[in-house]
Amino acid sequence: MSTTPVCTCNAANSMLTNLPGLAEIAFRAGDFNSFRRALLTPLLAPPGQPPLEQSLTAWQTDGADPSVADLGVMMVEWWAYLSDILTFYNERIANEDYLRTAQLPETPAELIQILGYRPRPAIGATGTLAALVSPSVLPGQTVTLPKGLQFQSKPGPGQSPQTFELMQATSIGLPDRVPALPPPNLIADLGSISWEEYSIGGIQYEEELYTYKKAKKVKAQQQHQAHGQYQTTPQYGILLKGSVTSLSNGDVLLLSPRDSTTAPTLITLSAAPAVQSAPTGGKQTQLTFVSASTPGAMTAANARLRKPNQSAPLWTVNGSAYNASGKTIQLAGLAREIRPNHYLVFTAPNADPKVVQVHSTTDMMGDACSAGSPTSVSAGGSGKPTPIPVLHTQLTLASGIHSWLNSVSSASVSILFGWVEVGTLIDQPPQPWNGTGDLDAISPAQFPSAGTQQILLADSNGNGDAASGVGSGDTLSVTWPDSTPIPLSPELQPPFYVYFNLLSVTRGQTVSKEILGSGDATQSGQSFKLAKSPVTYLANPTSGYASTVTITVNGEPWTEVTSFYGQSADARVFVTREDSSQNTWVDFGDGVNGARLTTGNNNVIATYRIGAGASSPPAGKLTVIAQSYPGLQTIVNPVAVSGGSDPDPAALLKQYAPRSVLAFNRAVSVFDYQAIAAQAPGVTMAAATWSWDAVNLRACVTVYVAGEANVATSVQALLSAEGDQNRPVTVLAAKQMTVTLTMALVIVAGWDSDAIKANLTAALCDPITGLFSPPQIGIGQSLFDSTIEAACLAVPGVVGIQSSQFTVNGAVDSGPLHSPGEGAYFSLDPSDFSPTTTEVSAND
Known part of the structure; x- marks a missing residue:
């Protein structure tokens, strides 16, 4: 404001100073009190001169008769009131002239029109x-x-x-739709067990449901005397149909694919079989076992579990029961049931069982006398032991087990053979599916064999995901989009439906053929307001968004453009815009940039969606x-x-509109990238920073966005189209840092504590004006304790803060500075803010 005196009193008002960055500017020459005092104060004459003015006597209350009304004072107070009102609104108008200080919600949108910036x-x-x-x-x-x-x-x-x-x-x-399950699995890591019955479209699928603790193996500590240490071994489970009582804890079994030549998996029962009631009626038996190797993937249909039906000891009466390599084994008797390619299990106390395959068998005549051997009969004679011929079986193994045999006593060795199936295997109930692997159709349903198809999956809890799949009868191969992280979280609970x-x-909703008005070729820049709002705009990968408005003039379609700039005089184009009330207007050209409307009666027709x-x-x-x-x-x-x-709130318009002047719909600086990213549909916050590409040895831009799930993908496409093609840009989802805030506050006694707590919650958590809202806090922005305290102390009725605790993702952050780190932001949900209050008298 001017400091030059304009009054004959030669007194200038004090100079108003407004520093940069203020949220509100001072622009008042005075208020009621200052104006009243100035009007009632007489002008002073130069020294030696008579008074220029005389004070109103009623102003001098000493000795004045209070019963005498002084209309002059009343007139002065009227002028003081009038001046107070005029300067108040003058200051408000001045604040509304600047983007940063504007308070009315419609003002920012009006101010930025000169920039050509269109709010989202x-x-x-x-x-x-x-x-x-x-x-x-x-x-x-x-x-x-x-x-x-x-x-x-x-x-x-x-x-x-x-x-x-x-x-x-x-x-x-x-x-x-096709009901489906993950591929059946015979074996599972054991956890707690419960029962559940599924129903899919009339198909009853009853089964037991395990709750698996996948990250934790059940630990079985077994003491091995040979090694003198404990070994931790995972436990597994397998199910048998019916009640199987012929097995015991410690039994050795062979698990293998049916009709396969691959070596079986040796398993040892680590608990007594548990007979359970099956949900479909009858019984089933759960076996718990350990194995030196992780069993391969198998199903009940293609696997078999066998137990030994016979056993045989080694030759122990004389000589050695095995040769130096441990491949040739002498049994104590005949075991002609053992054939080439059969599998045997060698067992001994305090030793891990050993599974081996038989290469060949031979009937061997041995001599059981003290002078004999397992492979020949002595001649006998005078003074020599009498030969005792013994016909027994000699085994030739596919691989030697010399080390194992040397670690045990031959007399304690038992060879298990004659394997028979223990019962009918049952597949484990379907586990929660993490998105890896194929899906199997539940018979009799079949997947369509029509190449790659887009599909939706829905689980038994109502959760779903979108993917693509290739069906082949019973099997569906699923491919996930890049925006879907695998493994899925949360996992899908079987059974599923696959929708095609x-x-x-x-x-x-479409508003069809609305008459906007009549074209008049004598008028330039005609404009019409659509009758209904808000008009639907849809996301667009290149421009960010596009309207659903279509216009015909005399039946001829006109084309929507973003601006009349560069349009020819005969270009039949139009532009849409929104006012502060989110009403949509359709503007037409002036005959210089864009054609004028053709003259006609109600010939401008709009179809759009709301x-x-x-x-x-x-x-x-x-x-x-x-x-x-x-x-x-x-x-x-x-x-x-x-x-x-x-729509963009006013707070974001103040931030991004000025930056758009530098961008002009193309990204060069990091602020350009941030402003364009913030305009993308589904984005609530955006931040951009320079980073270094160590591989290509050049600067690049990293943009962090928060908002809708997978919004980073659409922002990546948008910035790739509008950014510098020689400067790589990477768009990442910002990391949310969940804040839990506990505060003990002091309030004025007698005030409504519930209302104060509600106002405190709004001051911090309101989605637009709250301290932790996207318009107020940015990605990577740090917070001081004093900033939080100031927001709380600004709430009427709050006079002090006794203590506070700031917790981030469950960990206490002692402050006073809280930083989320690059690419992260603080988020405070109202349910995570816990204020307590203590009252204090206003006189204390």
Whole structure:
């Protein structure tokens, strides 16, 4: 403000100073009190001169008669009131003239128009539904659903249904869905057990359900005297049909694929068999075992579990029962049941059992006398022991076990053979699926063999994921998009449904052929407001978003463009914009940049869609067919729609609009990348930083974004199109740092403590104005304790803070500076803020 005196009193107002970066500027010459005092104070004359003015006597209250009304004082106070009001609004108007200090929500949008910056409008969500055909549709028949077919959500309490429309005509048919399970597995790591019965579309699938502790193996400590130490061995489980009582703890069994020449897996029961009640009736037996090697993947249909039916000792009466290599073994008797290629198990106390394969067998005549040997009969004679011929079996093994034999006593060795199956194997119940491996159809259903198809999967808990799959009868090979992290979290709980009739839908209800008005070729830059709002805008991979508005003039379609800049005088184009109330206006050219409208009566017609915003129905709620169609029975929604976003709040306009002047729709500086990324649908926060590409030895840009799930993928495509092609850009999802805040505050006695706590929660957690909201806190932004305390002390009724504790992801951060680190941001949910209050008298 000017400091030059404009009053004959030669007194200048004090100079107003406003430093840069203020959220509010001072622009008042005075208030009621200062104006009243100035008006009642007389002007002073130069020394020796008579007074220029005389004070009003009522102002001099000493000795004044209070019963005498002084209308002059009343007139002065009127002027003081008037000056106070004028300067107040003058200051408010001055604040509204600057982007940083503007307070009215509509002001930022008006101020940034001169920059050519367009605030992001409300964006409609997109998603994929699955259609089930009616029973009248036979195999081989298809039904074509028309573009624009409408579906609605089931609203929650206090909500309105949202309308979605089919993006393009889509054919549906059989099979529309296939019940599926992960491939069966015979063996599982043991954990707690419970029972559950599944039902899939009338197919009863009853089974026991294990709760697996995958990260933890059950530890069995076995003391090995030979090594003098404990060995930790994982335990496994296997199921048998019926009640099997012929087995005991410590029994040695062979587990192998059926009709296979591969070596069997040697297992040892580590607990007595547990007979259980099967959910389908009858009994089943659980076996718990340990194995020196991890058993391979097998199923009950292609595996067998065998126990030994016979055993044989080694030759021990004289000589050695085995040769130097341990491959030739002499038995104590005949065992002609042992044949070449059979498997034997050598056992001995305090030794691990050993499984070997037989190469060949031979009947051998040995001599049991003291002078004899297992491989020959002595001649006998005078003074010599009488030969005792013994016919026994000599084994030749495929591999030697000399070391094992030397570690035990031959007399303690028992050779197990004559293997018989212990019972009928049962597959383990399906485990939670992490997305790896194929899926098997539940018979009699079959997967369609039609090459790669887009699919939706839904588990028994209602969770779902989108993928692509290649079916081949009983098996479906699943391929996941890059945006889906594998292994899945949470895992999908079997059984599943695999859906094939997929429908791409977007939010918005069509308003068809609305008459905007009449064109007049004598007028330049005609503008019309659409009758309904908010108009649906949809995400676009190159421009960020695009409207659903189409315009015809005299039946001829005109083209929407982002700006009239560079348009020819005859270009039949239009531009859309939103006002502060989110009403959409359609602007036409002036005949220089863009053609003027053709003259006609009600010849400007608009078709568009309405409905947009961040609020969208959760999975399982977008299932109402708003317009019935022959052949379509129902729709399912296992995967939630996404991508919707609200219009840019004023706080973000103040931040990003000035930066857009430097970008001009192309990214050069990191601030350009940040501003463009923040405009992408589904983004609530964005930050950009320079980084170094050590491989290519050049600078690159890393952009962090927060918002919708998988939003980084769409932002990557957007920045790749608008950024410097010679400068690589990487878009990463920002890491959320969950804050838990506990505070003990002092409040004025008598105030409503519940209301104060609600105001404290709003001061910190309000989604727009709260300290921890996206518009107020950025990615990578640090917080001081004093900043949090100042926000709390600004709440009326709060006079002090006794203590506070700031916890991040479960760990206490003592402060006073809290930093989330690069690419991370603090997030405080209202449920994680715990204020306690202590009252103090206002006079204390």
